[in-house]
Amino acid sequence: MNSITTEKSPHRRLRAGRIEDIPPGSKKFLPDYYENILVVNVDGEFFAVSNTCPHAGGWMAYGPLEGYILECPMHFWPFDVRNGCLSGMEDSGLFERLNTYPVTVEAGEVFVELPAGA
Ligand code: FES
Numbered sequence: 001m002n003s004i005t006t007e008k009s010p011h012r013r014l015r016a017g018r019i020e021d022i023p024p025g026s027k028k029f030l031p032d033y034y035e036n037i038l039v040v041n042v043d044g045e046f047f048a049v050s051n052t053c054p055h056a057g058g059w060m061a062y063g064p065l066e067g068y069i070l071e072c073p074m075h076f077w078p079f080d081v082r083n084g085c086l087s088g089m090e091d092s093g094l095f096e097r098l099n100t101y102p103v104t105v106e107a108g109e110v111f112v113e114l115p116a117g118a
Contacts, residue, residue, distance in 0.1 A: 012118055016110040022046065029061045034118040035099065039110060040081050042068055047081040048112040050099040
């Protein structure tokens with residue numbers, strides 16, 4: 001497992017890999033017992049979201065990523081990776097969101113910061 005806990009940070013972090021391992025436009029799946037995570041690179045910005053669609057459990061890793069929009073492969077709901085919100089469905093009455101997680105980059109390594117207790 002690629003997780004790290006330090007005394008300075010009681011939360012756990014997942015190592016996603018080096019920056020060059022996740023080039024712009026790509027996704028990287030990070031299995032974890034807390035939640036399976038998907039790290040995406042949008043034009044050099046990294047975001048981390050749940051790999052599980054809140055609608056019916058579609059695997060977001062199999063959905064297309066276009067700009068900030070990650071589409072679920074099962075029923076094509078589009079989620080904004082910046083905040084996990086549905087995009088372009090404001091009139092639908094749906095409020096499901098993908099979980100999102102902070103991402104940090106240190107010394108060329110990409111980390112996903114999980115909440116305390118995760
Ligand atoms: S499972 Fe993702 S939109 Fe239905």
